[in-house]
Amino acid sequence: MLFSEYERFQYARSPLVEVICQLRFPTIQAIEAEAPEAFRAAVREDFPNYTARKEQVPPKVTAGEGGKPKVEPQPPVTNHTFLSEDNRWKLNMTKDFIAVSTLRYTRWEDFAHHLDKVLAKFIQIYHPTAFSRTGLRYVNAISRRALGLTDLLWDDLIRSPYIGILGEPDVDEKLVSKSALNTDIRLEEGVRLKIHAGPGLINGGKQDPEPKFILDGDVALSASIPADQVPAVLEKLHRYSVRFFHGAIMPELHEAMGPTPIEE
Structure with missing residues (x-):
């Protein structure tokens, strides 16, 4: 079963390359109108490096005269970026969202602790009135070389719903230049899961030419959530993320990553 409950594990050779949590909220103009000095001071201990840049946003399309689409250019938005000393943790904030991401994920409890400090x-x-969208994204890049699995095919490591044509016995994966699955599925309790799965190169293969298998799961709840309910919603999204990952991998891959059960 793809989305059944699974035991949690911590992997000695985890394929995670990035974990991102983003929360959207009704526009707070003060974030755009003035430098976030108070917030910058509040997070400086964990995120001492700060930059701000203007980013152009897509135009807004509305109904014009006669029902014809009307394209309305939007003003640029300031993206405030805060980085940890080692550049492994990042915090982004605009007038519409706040996001925390890491390149050094260990386990959910540690990530949630960092996130709780920032959100508090x-x-x-x-003082946001509520959060309108809560999202949690796990990006995995599975390397057969790093795991000592170069003698196996993706068909041996990833379950068939996520590998498409690569699972066919008469298809030589070395001859397939591109094969990807993109899915948007509604789960229980109003949660949606966007999936991208398939072989790919990290950063275009400039530093590492080995194709990795990308398992990218973005699970989100689009609903008005009071601030005090956000931790419970994130716990729910994390459980769905665990289900997605374990439902996508085969036992051979699980064992090769060096699993240790996590006691709840």
């Missing part, structure tokens, strides 16, 4: 300071300073 954000809520204290900016």
Whole structure:
């Protein structure tokens, strides 16, 4: 079963390359109008490096005269970026969202602790009325070389719903230049899961030419959530992320990553 409950594990050779949590909220113009000095001071211990840049946003399309689409250019938005000393943790904030991401994920409890600290300071300073979308994204890049599995095919490591044509016995995966699955599925309790799965190169293969198998799961709840309910929603999204990953991998891959059960 793809989305059944699974035991949690911590992997000695984890394929995770990035974990991102983004929360959207009704526009807070103060974030755009002035430098976030109070917030910057509040997070400086964990995110000492700060930059801000203007980013162009897509135009807004509305109904014009006669029902014809009308394209309305939008003003640029300031993206405030805060980085940890080692550049492995990043915090982004605009007038519409706040996001925390890491390139050094260990386990959910550690990530949630970092996130809780940031959100507590954000809520204290900016007082959002609620959060309109809560999202959690896990990006995995599975390397057969790093796991000592170069003698196996993706068909041996990834379950068939995620590998498409690569699972056919008369298809030589070395001859397939591109094969990807993109799915948007509604799960229980209003949660949606966007999946991207398939072989790919990290950063275009400039530094590493080995094709990795990308398992990218973005699970989100689009609903008005009061600030005090966000931790419970994130716990729910994390459980769905665990289901997605374990439902996608074969036992051979699970064992090769060096699993250790996590006690709840």
